[in-house]
Amino acid sequence: MKTSIFIMTFLMSIVTSYAQDATAIVQKANDLVMGKTSKGLMTMTIERPTWSRTVSMKSWSQGNGYYLILITEPARDKGQVFLKRETDMWNWMPTISRMIKIPPSMMSQSWMGSDFTNDDLVKMNSIVEDYTHKIIGEEKIGDYDCYKIELIPKENAAVVWGKIIMWVEKKEFYEMKMEYFDEDMNLVNTQTASNVTQFGDRKLPAHLEMIPADKKGHKTIMDMKDMEFNTDIPDSFFSQQNMKRVK
Secondary structure, eight states: OHHHHHHHHHHHHHHHHHHHHHHHHHHHHHHHHHOSEEEEEEEEEEEETTEEEEEEEEEEEETTTEEEEEEEESTTTTTOEEEEETTEEEEEETTTTEEEEEOGGGTTSBSTTSSSBHHHHHTOSOTTTSEEEEEEEEEEETTEEEEEEEEEEOTTOOOSOSEEEEEEETTTOOEEEEEEEOTTOOEEEEEEEEEEEEETTEEEEEEEEEEETTOTTOEEEEEEEEEEESOOOOGGGSSHHHHTTOO
């Protein structure tokens, strides 16, 4: 009997340790992308079967709680600003001088007609805090050996996705691929990453592609042009007042 209890306890400790390791890996991957603060320049290209368009933007972040995006091109969208503060999100539209609060029910909706959601762009849900994590395998993505990790929402987490599968590079913790599933466990979007590039004190994949599962010929490409991390950005930067004057 004592031997059986010992074996069960030993096996449970292995399972617990494996889960903790998975969470540590996701934390390191998230920290690599976010930093304590970040600011950057990027372009987003929306591709459709009969047309495409490119949006240029600047972004600033502070941890997972604060995020601001300024659209700089094209002319018709120039000056639009998106702000996230903790659990709230707003959109400033200078052409009509209107501030719009984006409700939680809209977080799963398309961002500016792209295949990214509002949630994807402003990191509304923390993949570290709002999900449980489990290593379910190992797989090579391109030239990179990766952990394959399953993320399941915690019971009371207000999240967009029913499940996420992510592939994290083993040594440097790059997020090389992510699959997003709805509440019925149907695949909705697949994000792939490539072109690992040096940005300041770290390397990151600079090219992201988001491809919906059920829309042939649809794709959104995000290219990071420049990124800086861990610079001083005050809390006051992430305010509704600053949305109207940021450049």
